[in-house]
Amino acid sequence: MTASATTTAGISFADLDRLMKPRSIMIVGASSTPGSLGHTTVENVLEHSDFQGDVHLVNPRGGELKGHVLHPDIDSVPAGPIDVALLLVPAEAVLDALRRCAARGVGTAVVFTGGFGEVGDDGKAAERAMRDLARDTGMRIYGPNCAGLTSLAPRLGLTFSTEFRNDGHGGPLALVTQGGGLGRSLMQGSDRGVRFGRWFSTGNEVDLDSADFIAWLARQDDVRAICVVMEGIKDGVRFLAAIQAAHRAGKPVAVLKVGRSSFGAQAAQSHTASLAGEDAVNEAVFAQYGVIRVDDLDEMLDVASLLARAGGRPFRRICVYSSSGGAGVLAADMISAAGLEMAELSAATIQEMARHAPSYAALANPVDLTTKALTDTALARRCLVPLFADPGIDAVIYPITSNYAATTETSVRNLMDIAREAPIPFVPVWMSSRRGPAHDLLIEQGFAPLYSLRNATRAMARCDAYVRAPRERLAGLPLAAPATPAAAGPWNEAQAKALFARHGIRVPREATAATAREAAQAATRIGFPVALKLVADGVQHKSDVGGVVLGVRDEAAAERAFASIMDAAARHGVAASAIRGVIVAEMVRGGIETLVGVHRDAVFGPMLSFGAGGVAVEIVADVARCRLPADRPAIEAMVDQTRVARLLPAHRGRPAYDRNALVDAIERTAALFLSLGDGVEALEINPLLVLEQGQGAVALDGVIH
Structure with missing residues (x-):
């Protein structure tokens, strides 16, 4: 069996070290046809990865590819340990290939092939067989229906994507997605300065699931934050245990949960056969356990950008610095709408800026040193150094409204020189549709711009909420209640309320009655006015069937109310055999x-x-x-x-x-x-x-x- 790391409540997660640091890789379905998935995968491993271990290629036609023998089948591969097998074979051949891999002692089999649980009952049966195989043999199965994994430092591309060769050098962010398309979109966020060092595309998750990868990433020193795109959560307890592992490691987890609507949930079923879950439940659980929830890819990139640069710093008290008065006011509006605060600058900060700024500059928040600061390097430094050092400011946001070529570039250089040494985050917001050297300079220097004030402030609010969450308490929340033998049921209202009372939940003074006379007598004992309510098996909404009469004030009225309830129940089709009588209860007023x-x-x-x-x-x-x-x-x-x-x-x-x-x-x-x-x-x-x-x-x- 493979090793595992145990976390909260004895829940075990896969040890992915053998997958991520393989010494030998077998590619089943390697192809000499340029442009095919089997050919691209071979190129990714042999030419675009930093992999120095053994590579075994399997293709029934035999021959040679890029200096490596093409073995006709898995059994023909020379003896020796195989850490990872990449399967690019038709769906009907996957199970046999997996069994042969398990017999060879393969550590992890990555199944790229689709056509399983997402297409129908036969595919689901095949997935159950895969799951049983993984359990019985100890070989881990990654996928099926997945895009594999990408690691950029060092480079390892266990994927068929032609874009792996164009991926950059990575960064402190990690990405886990069930699908491949949205994950690839986020990976290309490197072009706007948001850099992911690792990406796992998990597919249908018959064995390894998103929780395994989140928990493993939480233990990696070079990962600062984890971003997740989920279509469904198969095991909620494992997912939450992984989130708790990330909390203990100080790694924020941001989640984009697709399939929120009924239409989206149906699409998720057909895509990765995931259980989308009731979105109101997902929303509540994410908030309860400290997950940063985002709503779209652009918001994920914005949040990821701030997490990569600012880590666990707060984003509550925001200072706006701008050369545009209108942009400053708009930024203030967005800060308020996001639930953040406009920072109050200290008297010392304002006084120091006033020594150098033009007399007509605005030195409260928003700060506007006017267009003079765009070109006057000395002015910008003298004013902004004390601003960035103000202890009452958590972050400085800088709206860049327009691209004025060299002028904007000079201004950006000035700001970056100061912000690079600042103790608080500097958040540039590129508002112009026209890019330019200044835009690219921000990316090159590690100050990835955000692209709207609304998105920027919303992302700040998401990150700030994470910082302020009691993560130590969240990491220790119990994941499951102690096992309890199932109690006998079901319970009608009278039985349920008796149970409530035994558990310290107050109920009204009441009694059950099987006849009109019993109802009148019970009402007298309880004291008028009373309410009468139908007790019938299977009837939950009693008022819908005329089963409730309120404000009954004497015995005669109680008898009439009983008769009225029985007549109404009969008219609404309530079977006589299901009727247990009525509850006679005191009328509790107010509240x-x-x-x-x-x-x-x-x-x-x-x-x-x-x-x-x-x-x-x-x-x-x-x-x-x-x-x-x-x-x-x-x-x-x-x-x-x-x-x-x-x-x-x-x-x-x-x-x-x-x-x-x-x-x-x-x-x-x-x-x-x-x-x-x-x-x-x-x-x-x-x-x-x-x-x-x-x-x-x-x-x-x-x-x-």
């Missing part, structure tokens, strides 16, 4: 109606939801989520994401509502769900009525199934 629910997500497991409750919950759609297990700070943060949270404090003479009791009830609901075991799919309390401060919270209705 805010909220919803607390837990459901079992296919990727990430138990997900806790909170928001506005009541019968209009779907219309209001005020819901936030977090993954379980969750500590109290995570639950508090979830509550604060909703509009409900703004209703809880006292306001204009109205007393506050009981926030502590609300959070207690949510915590207990989460603990109850986890205690019921994997057999329970969902639990919902709607409404959970939050009363005034000190009066608690009451679960008025609930269901477990």
Whole structure:
């Protein structure tokens, strides 16, 4: 078996050292036909890589290629260890080739071939066979349906891409993508100064998955940040464990999750056969575990650029330096829109700049030294050195509105000379559609420009949120609850609420009744007014079938309400055998109606939801989520994401509502769900009525199934 590195909760990740530092490579499907995938792959390994180990080529026609023998089959390759096998064979020949590779003791087999899980049931069956083979033999399988891997320092191209030869010298960024096209687009970001040193294109991930590569990259000293493009997440716990490994190593992870819409999710299924996942769940989990989420490729490049240059520095207090008054104001607008702050310059900084700047210069933030600073090197240095040293500034943003050829180049050179020694990041924003020497100079000197103020400030906000996240706490969050035997179910409302009460969740005074007379007697014992609610197997939304009567004020009304509920249930097709009677409950007045629910997500497991409750919950759609297990700070943060949270404090003479009791009830609901075991799919309390401060919270209705 191959070695592995164990991380949180005993989760193991592949040791990729043998894959990344091979001593021998076998290319199955090597071709002497120029332009073919098999020929390009051979060229990438022999001519465009720094690989000095043994290379074995396999092609049934035999012969010779670039000084290497073409062996007719895998079994004919001379004896000896083979670290990596690259498979460029038809889909129907892949399984046999993999079995022969495993028999030869191959460390990792990279399957470029497509036509598996993404095309139908037969392909999925083949993938299951691959997965079984990897498990039984210890040989790791990379792919299928992938573009392979690229490493630029040292150069190693285990890929069929003709563009590998044009890739630059790399940088401190690493890239993991399931597909090849978007990954190649990001790799070509080197032309704008965003340089990735390694790229893994993982394909259908039958064995090795994105989590393996994220965890391995987290351990590499030359990687500063990890960028990921995902179509789906097959194992949410492994993914989160890899994110935690990156947190412990101080490596930010930025993720572009495609397949957010229903259309995109369908496309992901046909592309890499991935489970796209409910996007609201992905959004909540990424935020909870400190993942930087981006929305498009340009934003990924912007965020990656800042992470490569600034590492873990904050981007909260921003100073704008510009020779254009309008650009300065626009930048201030964008900073505000991104939730950042305009830095307040110290009196000492302003005083020092005033000694040298023209009297008509603007020395507050935004700083505008006027066009004189474009050509006056001495003026720029004397004013900007104290600006960059101001302890109240986290970063300086420089909008370059136009390309004035030599004038812009001179200005950029001046700024770079100062910014190169500055303790804070310098972020140039090239706003002109016309490039030029100054633009290229920024890239050459390691100051990759961003291309709009909106994108720049948004990227700053993403990076700043990562810096401010409690990464030590995030790295230690439990990934799974202790295993619990499945509880018996399902539960109707009466049974569910009895369970709530046993777990410390307050419920109204209530009783069940099987007849109209029993309902009237129960109402008298509880005290009027009361509510009557249908109890019937399979009926969750009782009001939809006329199963709720509120404000019942005497025994006669209770009997009439019982009869009305039974008649309505019959009219709506509720089978008599499913009806268990009614609940007679006290009417709890006042408060805010909220919803607390837990459901079992296919990727990430138990997900806790909170928001506005009541019968209009779907219309209001005020819901936030977090993954379980969750500590109290995570639950508090979830509550604060909703509009409900703004209703809880006292306001204009109205007393506050009981926030502590609300959070207690949510915590207990989460603990109850986890205690019921994997057999329970969902639990919902709607409404959970939050009363005034000190009066608690009451679960008025609930269901477990």
